[in-house]
Amino acid sequence: MSDSPEYHIEVNAETTYIEEQSVPDDGRYVFAYTITIENAGSVAAQLLSRHWLITDANGKVQEVRGEGVVGEKPNLQPGESFRYTSGTMLETEVGSMRGSYQMVAEDGHEFDAEIAPFSLSPPRTLH
Known part of the structure; x- marks a missing residue:
């Protein structure tokens, strides 16, 4: 990781529970997440790949690695942002995600x- 101001990417996430695709009785909780990736640095940068750790309330961790995001490898000039929506499924009602690009x-x-x-x-x- 670089703390240099030239290479500074800000990532913000918004989540939505998808009730119509979830089946709580079967341990199926579906969530959509919308990610905004902003190049807050001074040098253009391209997203090559992603690495997610998705953890449910039982401590079960799903690790996801792959090229790009939603089939794209956005190249962001300073000040530009890229927004996409994807989804995940948990076996428990609550969980968390973290990772890196x-x-x-x-x-x-x-x-x-x-x-x-x-x-x-x-x-x-959550209250």
């Missing part, structure tokens, strides 16, 4: 953009 700057410098942990829970579950 592997980035490469236009000058060839590779760095990770950290994704701070965020909660997955149906409305009114």
